[in-house]
Amino acid sequence: xxxxxxxxxxxxxxxxxxxxxxxxxxxxxxxxxxxxxxxxxxxxxxxxxxxxxxxxxxxxxxxxxxxxxxxxxxxxxxxxxxxxxxxxxxxxxxxxxxxxxxxxxxxxxxxxxxxxxxxxxxxxxxxxxxxxxxxxxxxxxxxxxxxxxxxxxxxxxxxxxxxxxxxxxxxxxxxxxxxxxxxxxxxxxxxxxxxxxxxxxxxxxxxxxxxxxxxxxxxxxxxxxxxxxxxxxxxxxxxxxxxxxxxxxxxxxxxxxxxxxxxxxxxxxxxxxxxxxxxxxxxxxxxxxxxxxxxxxxxxxxxxxxxxxxxxxxxxxxxxxxxxxxxxxxxxxxxxxxxxxxxxxxxxxxxxxxxxxxxxxx
Numbered sequence: 001x002x003x004x005x006x007x008x009x010x011x012x013x014x015x016x017x018x019x020x021x022x023x024x025x026x027x028x029x030x031x032x033x034x035x036x037x038x039x040x041x042x043x044x045x046x047x048x049x050x051x052x053x054x055x056x057x058x059x060x061x062x063x064x065x066x067x068x069x070x071x072x073x074x075x076x077x078x079x080x081x082x083x084x085x086x087x088x089x090x091x092x093x094x095x096x097x098x099x100x101x102x103x104x105x106x107x108x109x110x111x112x113x114x115x116x117x118x119x120x121x122x123x124x125x126x127x128x129x130x131x132x133x134x135x136x137x138x139x140x141x142x143x144x145x146x147x148x149x150x151x152x153x154x155x156x157x158x159x160x161x162x163x164x165x166x167x168x169x170x171x172x173x174x175x176x177x178x179x180x181x182x183x184x185x186x187x188x189x190x191x192x193x194x195x196x197x198x199x200x201x202x203x204x205x206x207x208x209x210x211x212x213x214x215x216x217x218x219x220x221x222x223x224x225x226x227x228x229x230x231x232x233x234x235x236x237x238x239x240x241x242x243x244x245x246x247x248x249x250x251x252x253x254x255x256x257x258x259x260x261x262x263x264x265x266x267x268x269x270x271x272x273x274x275x276x277x278x279x280x281x282x283x284x285x286x287x288x289x290x291x292x293x294x295x296x297x298x299x300x301x302x303x304x305x306x307x308x309x310x311x312x313x314x315x316x317x318x319x320x321x322x323x324x325x326x327x328x329x330x331x332x333x334x335x336x337x338x339x340x341x342x343x344x345x346x347x348x349x350x351x352x353x354x355x356x357x358x359x360x361x362x
Contacts, residue, residue, distance in 0.1 A: 006047050012114065012201050012254050017075050020093045026077055032086070034074045035246035042070055043245075044078060044086060051086040053078060059088070066109060067099070072244040072256060073113035073201065096144045098203060112203045112244060112256050117146050121206035121215070123153040124165060130172055130314070136205050137173065145203075148177040150192070152211040155182040172315055174279075183214040193219065198252030205258060216257050219249055225257055279311065280319050295320065 011033045021027060032051065036043035044053045055070060063069055068091075070076055075092040098111040098118060118140040122133050133149060140147040149169060154162050162180060169178055179195065181188035192215070196202060204212040213225040224247065247255050280302055284292065288299035294316075297303075305311035 008047055009199055010248070010252065011045060011047075012073075012199060013075070014199075016095045017092055017114075024092075026090075026092075029077045029089070030079060031092070032076055032078045033246070034070050034072050034076060034088075037070075037072050037244055042088065044076065044088070045246075046078075049084070051078070051080070051084050053086040053088050055088045059090070071097075071110040071113050072246060073115060073203075075114065098139055098143050098145060098205070100139060111205070111258060114201060115143070115145050115203045115256070116197075116200040117148055117202045119150050119202055119204045120147055121150045121152055121204055121210045121212050123206075123210040124151060124157050124162070125153055127207065127209070128165070130168060132207070133169065134172065137176070140205075148179065148195070149173070150204075150215070151178055151180045152215065153182060153184075154180045154187060155184045171312070181211075181215065183211050183218065186218065189215075189218055193251070196249065196251070196253035196255070199254070201246075201254040201256065203256040203258065208259075213257055216247060216255055219253075219255065220247060221250065280316070283311065 008031070013031075013033075021031070030046070032044040032046035032053075034042050034053075035045045035050070040054070042053045042055075044051050053076075059069075070088055070091050074094065077089045077092070078086045079089060081087045094113045096115050097113045098115060099108045100111060118136065120133055120136040120140070122128060137147045151162075151165065151169070157165075166178060166180070169176070177195075179188055179192050181192060196219070204216060206212050217223050217225050244256060244258050247257065249255065280294070283301045283305050284294065286301035287294070287297070289297055292300050292302075294300055294302040302311065302316065306313055306316045
């Protein structure tokens with residue numbers, strides 16, 4: 001059987017990356033895509049095959065934050081360093097990015113890059129959480145990424161219960177695409193396959209146990225990703241996916257599996273939150289005060305809509321919580337920058353004083 005020839009386009013390369021490669025004068029350098037991330041190493045893939053890669057010490061030294069390191073989905077400039085080994089020299093500009101705030105920290109973590117569609121997977125069991133879906137939509141849309149809901153494990157509920165949940169999601173998210181699925185009966189799998197376009201990249205997001213890896217295994221047609229049985233008591237799967245990884249479907253689609261994330265911390269996604277709650281943003285135009293927070297101000301059109309029932313209380317409360325969290329991140333990040341500036345100023349003045357006093361180290 002003749003082995004299929006892989007083109008760079010089959011890995012997700014498109015005009016955006018080619019244009020940036022030409023602008024940066026990197027046409028003559030080898031390129032590859034990061035398809036998995038491990039502790040201290042990466043797996044990359046190009047038309048020649050897969051390599052285990054590391055970044056240079058210079059890159060580590062120059063990195064200002066975690067966002068400066070390669071991430072799954074990135075296109076990178078590489079040089080071979082041995083048999084199936086390579087060195088990542090630099091990262092090409094990203095088209096899109098999904099990131100979240102680390103729990104209890106102000107720094108951000110990149111989930112994946114250069115994504116075309118984010119599949120927000122939520123199961124219909126007792127862990128079902130509409131607000132969590134909304135959070136994922138906010139970070140996806142802020143990264144310039146289209147989001148679609150996969151409502152999984154629908155075999156666990158009646159058709160009436162499913163219809164209720166579908167209506168609930170549509171009422172909250174408007175015209176968002178929803179694909180009901182079941183790993184047990186394969187219901188909805190054909191629709192999901194039809195949705196995935198050749199050479200486009202899809203990222204599966206959701207908590208542990210919602211069935212992300214099982215769905216990807218179904219799409220792959222084989223059990224490539226290890227999954228654990230769901231506990232009968234907790235109705236949750238154990239956190240089996242420990243590393244982000246890209247998989248290439250036989251039909252040409254590209255999918256990314258992610259470790260489950262129960263808490264989706266927001267970063268600077270104010271634009272994504274506003275984009276998600278368009279109805280509230282439109283109502284806010286009729287508020288008396290231009291800087292209305294929609295919490296307690298008189299003549300607030302948003303609060304009036306909640307009181308009259310025009311706007312659901314659940315949607316309003318989630319908007320307030322997401323906005324508050326995003327604003328808090330922005331504030332803490334600004335405070336950190338201000339603190340760094342103050343320390344820099346202090347160090348500069350101290351160095352100047354040392355020189356003036358003829359200190360031996362200067």
